[in-house]
Amino acid sequence: MSHTIAIFGASGDLTRRKLIPALYQLFRKQRLPDPTRIVGFSRTAMTDDEFRDLLRETTHTHSGALFDKATWDEFADHIFYQPGDLGESDSMGRLCRRLEQLEAGEPSTRVYYLATLPQLYETAVRHMGEWNMAGEASGARRLVVEKPFGRDLSSAQDLNTIIHQVFAENQVFRIDHYLGKETVQNLLVLRFANSIFEPLWNRHYVDHVQITVAESLDVGSRGRYYDQSGVLRDMFQNHLLQLMMITAMEAPVRFEADLVRDEKVKVLQALRPISTSEIGEATVRGQYEGYRDHEGVAADSQTETFAVVRCCLDNWRWKDVPFYLRSGKALSCRSTQIVIQFRDVPHRLFQTEQGSPLDANRLVVQIQPAEGIQLHFLTKVPDAGMQLRLTDLDFRFDREFPAGMPDAYQRLLLDVLHGDASLFARSDEVELSWAFIDPILAAWRSPAAPPLYLYPKGNWGPIESADWLAAQGRQWFDVCPVLH
Secondary structure, three states: OEEEEEEEOOOOHHHHHHHHHHHHHHHHOOOOOOOEEEEEEEOOOOOHHHHHHHHHHHHHHHHHHHOOHHHHHHHHOOEEEEEOOOOOHHHHHHHHHHHHHHHOOOOEEEEEEEOOOHHHHHHHHHHHHHOOOOOOOOOOEEEEEOOOOOOOHHHHHHHHHHHHOOOOHHHEEEOOHHHHOHHHHHHHHHHHOOOOOHHHOOOOOEEEEEEEEEOOOOOHHHHHHHHOOHHHHHHHHHHHHHHHHHHHOOOOOOOOHHHHHHHHHHHHHHEOOOOHHHHHHHEEEEEEOOHHHOOOOOOOOOOOOEEEEEEOEOOOOOOOOOEEEEEEOOEOOOEEEEEEEEOOOOOOOOOEOOOOHHHOOEEEEEEEOOOEEEEEEEEEOOOEOEOEEEEEEEEEHHHHOOOOOOOHHHHHHHHHHHOOOOOOEOHHHHHHHHHHHHHHHHHHOOOOOOOEEEEOOOEOOOHHHHHHHHOOOOOOOOOOOOOO
8 A cells, every 4th residue: 555644834844854854764774665655735835846856955964974866866756745825724625636646546544744833733633624634435544743732731632622523543643753762662672671670670679760851952043932831841741751651651461552552641640740839849940041031032031941840650660769850951961861770778888989879770771862771880999998989881872783873753754654653642641741740830830839040051950959859868860971
């Protein structure tokens, strides 16, 4: 069966930087189902050839040495363009007829990718419903929705309701590109394909878990958007909670989409809500110095560019093990990592230089940019009595697999074409995530809100974040990844 990918918002940044380069790489590797047609749809007036020329330049830029002109020319023959206004039903009708013309009456799996502004999702879905574009009489129909999926629980529920009026849940793929990263998928393999970790992956041996998504860049030209969003909406509701679910979930019976997502949802169901009275002791919020100087940012903005949330899971495995979720802009470096901090030994025979339980074993999963896994453990320093030092076993993807890491969108787009929703969010998952985040947002806008601490660019957030964790007898693992 042939495949057709219709990209809404085809002249936008996401299409040029991520989607087309990813599809080109899949074609180059001969992994794209044959035949696969790609049809761009946006308001910009272009012909097929003009669209192909535009994408050739941007794909060359983002593919670097992996770009091959002959391969691109062959790939470009599968790219088409249909101008139209997403807000007009007639434009959607013209797109529908163009897709049918290209498919020539043959059965075809069709993917609709919403690479548009989130406020256009509802309009696009309603118009697709008017033209019966979700009907599967002539092949599977799938809808891909980019984040953000709503801006709170109410809007997420409304969007789910609208989508479900046209598409069944098994046709909907809510995408989070973090789940397409090789290291995130490798975390599942690390846990469920190796017998040495599972006996330790619980409250008896784990002291706490740190999940950090640090960004070195500030908000730049996105000030107007970011001031209405903030770090909780931008990073926590999707990326950080997704990483927590992967870290904390139980093993599914089989690696199938619904079974995997069932286990992820159970993590959210076990997530203890944070009440307004607890908000000061369970969260820290900050804003980098100079944030209010960005265009579009209010002069007295209280929007957080940095946040820490302490999460507790009330289940058998993780009871009383805190998960510290942390993210921020303008930090020391770009790094996404998961730190499993194990408990100290029950009785110390030796003293480290620091003499501190913080030197207990830890497992560090580096998601990006230096993808890999480190196991930290104590060893004796040679010719120094019984002096101990923390050292590590270090696995690096770039050493073991020098061919390089594929972009996350390659895996996710291929999964959509094959109908595998294992790495995509389900409607109940999205709503449970917002149900946890909404009360924090409300508390941060109430008289009970904790202070908004300022921090200089290039640090690991406000010093109060380190003090807050130290008061709990713990310490952040703030180490920038080593790049070669």
